[in-house]
Amino acid sequence: MTPEELERFLELGREVLAKQPFSVLVGAQLLQLKPGFCELMVPMSEEIQQQHGFVHGGVISYMADNALTFAGGTAMRVPVVTAEFKINYLRPAVGERFIARAAAAYVARSQSVCRCEVFAVKDGQEKLCAMAQGTIAKLGEAPPTGTEMQ
Template sequence: MGDHADPVLAHGRAVLASQPFSVLVGAELAALSADGHAELRLPLRQDLQQQHGFLHGGVVSYLADNALTYAGGAAMAVPVVTSEYKINYLRPAIGDLLIARAECVSRGRQQAVARCDVFVRKDGEEKLCAVAQGTIARLGEGS
């Protein structure tokens, strides 16, 4: 089945396209499933680096945050926002592609908990560069 036939992925990509910051940095939604799995990708560019030549931690954090929210939102099947998250940086992100793979580990009516591994790809090899966990909250009436 192609990506265009998958309504969950198609909806997720439409949401990503409506996020100005995601468009600015060039994020791509590579995978999304109703069981709470998400994969976001971000081609690394020089203008996203900090002074030491690493991808800026805020960009790594953004990708993890968004992947967590996609995973929790897909599992809950309602509009959501990130309530909180924590990230641990394990190594500098130096390479050509950042990949955030998230999964929902617990889902209720009002919130979900998701975890995310962030990898950096360099010369075809992926290395874990950050791990994150977050709480994803259902958007309430009037939010």
């Protein structure tokens, strides 16, 4: 893809993200998006912490799920949903912001299998705090809408 096509692709992804109320609530931002790859960021805020002061596992899980789905949807270029995913929490999510990076590992007509790593970023250093894998499934036979990435 040309740089202009990649920029438009990212812009379409940001439009999709802006239509997700929960994504807006947690302040999620798409940093990168290209076919089969997604980088999603959520800034730290008091509202997403649990009682011990680190980010709630549900928010980390949301990040992995959404990044996996963007990666799978952009790889298949059709409307998709998450069919299943598994997550391993490796350490408490403590940082200033959190980044989920997902990539499609296997792509077929009706599904893709994707992997994701979620990092806590503190003082410019990334620490891996979760890993996930999921199956992203084609959503029926919906006609193209121009935003087929998720």
